[in-house]
Amino acid sequence: MHDIKAIRDDTGAFVRGLSRRGMANAQSVADNFLKKDKALRDLLVRLQGEQARRNDASKLIGQAKAKKDEAGATALMAEVAGLKESIQKGEAEQRELEKEIRDDLSVIPNIPAADVPDGADESANVPVAARAFGKPPSINNPKQHFEIGDALGQMDFERAAKVSGARFVYLKNDLAKLERALGAFMLDTHTGTFGYTEVSPPVLVKSAALFGTGQLPKFEDDLFRTTSEDPFWLVPTAEVPLTNYVADEILSEAELPLRFTAFTPCFRAEAGAAGRDTRGMIRMHQFSKVELVSITAPEQSVSEHERMTDAAQEILKKLDLAHRVVTLCTGDMGFGAIKTYDIEVWLPGQNAYREISSCSNCGDFQARRMNTRYRNAEGKMKGPVHTLNGSGLAVGRTLVAILENYQQPDGSVAIPDVLQPYMGKKVIGKV
């Protein structure tokens, strides 16, 4: 959520930022805000003058009554009665205008950071050379993960379709255990090496939480929800409950940054993704993910973003999986982000790098929506915090990457060294 004052004070920056995102009518969008903002402030000047007169008169009425000056009181009451209608009308107008501004504002995306490359879509994303890791392994006739899983008899899409429909899967035996092992390994790394606090959060949340992180109101179609009047929503990512943990709170500067990690299922309707990644586990309605969230002071967020990306990459490094990192261009970034790194892991079966993590700095955008602020040590209010989130990592896709990168000629799958203690074995074979 943008600060209307920021739009007023530097309209040019607002328009340029939205234009870089590909919004064609950014200027008229800004003009609309300026017009409504002016109308609201003009209204407030008038309304507050009337309220001040009413308040003064009401105090005088109290004094007159205390002195038994009924005539004086009656005269004052008559004066205030005239103001009443005008004030009530003005207040209704004020509510209406404020709601309009908020509703308009709530669907405007964040402004990209200065160092984010311009571009319309993913083809304009820019690799971060210094973050590249490893080389794709040479594998003869590599199989895709669903072929491997099916041959092992431990990955069953047919039965999942019978029970739940498309985009669901049953994992069994060692593959089910591998998912659990990955979650534990990722959590242990983030808590042990990077100081994140492990959290087991709710995965059903109220609408306000999804507004806070920016999924609502604009992206309702991507979400699953309950049918109740006041619905619960299934979280599309643990970013939602982890970030909203601090919603409507005033934090103290000394406790920042806060770092949370959680291993949860995620639920996405994948509306509009028809025909994409229809085979295998790449794009599911339900998948598990280890999420990273940081709440920081504004001046900390840029370095925290690098640190968070380091933490996510560390998982892939320990698993010895080749990957690269790209800076998303303006046209490919999510709604709330000012800058995003995507981590893409090599999938031999697809002969391609595929996204396995996305780490975003959201600046104060979510903090404004959630109303999360902080005070300094002297107790002075410093304003909204910054928030960041990243996958550390998508567990389902990590499992896919392990199957495809560690596949053996005999159809078995070697278990990466760091996971062997969690799995209690070195190879996954046919049961």
Added chain:
RNA sequence: GGACAGGUGGCCGAGUGGUUGAAGGCGCACGCCUGGAAAGUGUGUAACGGUGAAAGCCGUUCGAGGGUUCGAAUCCCUCUCUGUCCGCCA
């Protein structure tokens, strides 16, 4: 799901229609006192918005939203959250 009790400033806690943005306490800041500290003592300590060069002035806010009234933290309605008990239950 049912019953009852509650949501007041950074925290605790008074306050049931009138000069209350809110007593008192804690905490915090600054000063006095002290060799230094503690104790004691004095003063000050909300957010958001409007206006203004600034000082300041004005408005709004006592869980949220409506309403009654000249005037609401105080009365009415709706919602929400918390606590306790009952029911149900992994």
